[in-house]
Amino acid sequence: MADTIPLAEARSLVARARAGDHDALEHLYRVYEGSVYTLARRLTRTAEDAEDVLQETFLEVCRSLGSWRGEGSLWGWVRTIAASKAMMRYRREKLRETDQLDDDVAGNRFAVDVPLRLDLESALQRLPERTRAVVWLHDVEGYTHEEIAELMGMTTSFSKSQLARAHQRLRRWLGEEAIT
Amino acid sequence: MNDMRHADTEELLALRDGEGTAWTRSHVDACAACAAELYRLEQVRARLKALPAFTPPRERWSVIGPMVRRERRQRFWRGAVGLATAAALTAVTFVAVRPAPSNAVAERAALARAMARSQTLEQALKAVRPDQRALNGDAAQAVAELQDQLSRIDAQLADPAAWKDRDGGRAVDLWQQRAGVLGALVDVHTTRAAMASF
Numbered sequence: 001m002a003d004t005i006p007l008a009e010a011r012s013l014v015a016r017a018r019a020g021d022h023d024a025l026e027h028l029y030r031v032y033e034g035s036v037y038t039l040a041r042r043l044t045r046t047a048e049d050a051e052d053v054l055q056e057t058f059l060e061v062c063r064s065l066g067s068w069r070g071e072g073s074l075w076g077w078v079r080t081i082a083a084s085k086a087m088m089r090y091r092r093e094k095l096r097e098t099d100q101l102d103d104d105v106a107g108n109r110f111a112v113d114v115p116l117r118l119d120l121e122s123a124l125q126r127l128p129e130r131t132r133a134v135v136w137l138h139d140v141e142g143y144t145h146e147e148i149a150e151l152m153g154m155t156t157s158f159s160k161s162q163l164a165r166a167h168q169r170l171r172r173w174l175g176e177e178a179i180t
Numbered sequence: 181m182n183d184m185r186h187a188d189t190e191e192l193l194a195l196r197d198g199e200g201t202a203w204t205r206s207h208v209d210a211c212a213a214c215a216a217e218l219y220r221l222e223q224v225r226a227r228l229k230a231l232p233a234f235t236p237p238r239e240r241w242s243v244i245g246p247m248v249r250r251e252r253r254q255r256f257w258r259g260a261v262g263l264a265t266a267a268a269l270t271a272v273t274f275v276a277v278r279p280a281p282s283n284a285v286a287e288r289a290a291l292a293r294a295m296a297r298s299q300t301l302e303q304a305l306k307a308v309r310p311d312q313r314a315l316n317g318d319a320a321q322a323v324a325e326l327q328d329q330l331s332r333i334d335a336q337l338a339d340p341a342a343w344k345d346r347d348g349g350r351a352v353d354l355w356q357q358r359a360g361v362l363g364a365l366v367d368v369h370t371t372r373a374a375m376a377s378f
Contacts (some may be wrong), residue, residue, distance in 0.1 A: 025248060029241050038233040047237060055244055062248045120227050122248060139225045141335065164190035167221060 005031055010074035020063045029058055032075065036082045042136040043086035045129050055087070059083040083137065087151055091128055123173040127166055134162040135170075188216045189221075196221050287349060294300035294355035308369045326365050333358045 005013070013031075013071070016024035036057050040050035060081050068077050124132060137143040137151070138159070145159040152159070187195070191204045196218060200208075209212045337354050 020252070021250065022245070026241055026245060029244065032242070033236060034233055037236045041234045043228065051236065051238070051240065053239060055247075058244050059247060059251070061217075063251065120224070121231060124228070135228070138299075139228050150204070160190055160193075164188070164193055167189055167193065170224060171220070 002109045004035075004075065007070075007074075011070045014065055014068055014070065014074070014122045016117075017062070026063055028061070032078050035075065036078065039079060039082050039136075039141070040086055041139075042124075043083065043129075044089060050087060053082060053085045056085045060085065079141065083141075083143075083151055086133070087153075090152070118173045118175075120170075120174065123170050125167065126173060131162050131166045134159055138163055186211065187217075189217075192221055194217050196225070286338055287352060290352045291355060294352055298355055298359040298362060301359055301366055304366050305362055305369065308366065322368055323365065326361050326368070329362045330358065330365070333361065 013028055014023050016027055024055070037050055037054050040049065040053035040057070044050050044053060057078070061078055064081070068074065118126065124135070127135065133152075134148055137148050138145065143151070145156045145163075148154075148159040149156045187204050187207050190201065192208070192214065194200045195204045195208060208218055333354055337351070337358070
């Protein structure tokens with residue numbers, strides 16, 4: 001999403017929040033609450049996980065307001081914190097889903113899974129958590145593969161291959177024909 | 181050019197993202213199937229962007245807001261203690277290196293008493309755990325004003341160059357003021373604790 005508040009207003013809001021204005025902090029929360037929660041829902045497994053990421057993100061935002069230089073998008077800064085918090089959950093939980101996906105798909109482009117006719121929302125949710133995160137961060141949020149690799153502590157090749165494999169799966173689950 | 185194979189998904193995604201190779205571009209221009217696949221990938225991205233947003237199921241600021249306040253109070257007190265320690269060292273150094281006038285001994289003793297009282301009250305304040313007490317509106321306002329006063333005094337103590345040449349007794353005054361404000365803060369919190377116990 002694009003930033004919902006102009007830069008000048010964002011600077012003023014952050015300056016007030018840094019000075020201890022609690023109303024400004026709440027306003028900051030209200031502005032980005034929905035966007036952070038939506039991002040968190042796309043990057044995590046459950047609604048409860050997303051709520052945790054929402055909370056952790058805003059606590060970190062309030063702690064770190066001084067590190068926003070007032071030059072780039074405030075939403076971009078908040079979003080990076082939210083994505084990092086979501087990624088930290090992967091590391092904590094030591095998810096293995098992506099490895100499983102790698103094994104399933106390796107060596108055969110279209111052999112995995114019977115064709116389904118899911119809607120896009122259901123198909124997206126069916127993807128393994130970290131693979132879904134790559135798709136969302138790249139295709140929706142506009143992160144580069146380099147940025148995703150840094151965020152996830154993986155390689156750029158990993159991000160590219162995950163994106164490609166995810167799109168192959170989505171095609172099958174959406175019931176769309178593959179080229180032959 | 182060898183067009184015996186189709187472009188794979190990774191190559192088509194790179195092309196979609198403006199990073200494709202010359203071969204991929206050339207192949208897609210000539211291959212209807214890969215052109216259709218590229219269009220499909222573009223459509224999937226557009227549809228992903230159009231998915232509806234989620235709304236948090238519960239009001240969360242009522243949880244996050246108090247946590248933020250508590251963290252800020254804790255940081256304030258950590259900062260105040262650190263600043264006061266630095267200020268004490270500065271003031272002691274200042275008094276110790278001054279030429280000894282006739283009242284220097286008395287002034288030094290007064291400073292030591294004010295600093296000791298301030299430090300005792302600071303420990304007493306920490307002991308009542310102010311960061312863990314919810315205050316009503318009037319008490320919270322009083323505490324906020326006292327904390328502001330304390331911050332101003334600490335700022336002056338931390339910058340003795342601004343007043344030491346004009347007023348040698350200023351350090352004693354400031355430390356006495358500091359002890360007074362800390363005493364008031366202890367009173368507010370201990371009164372609150374006593375009321376809460378009924």
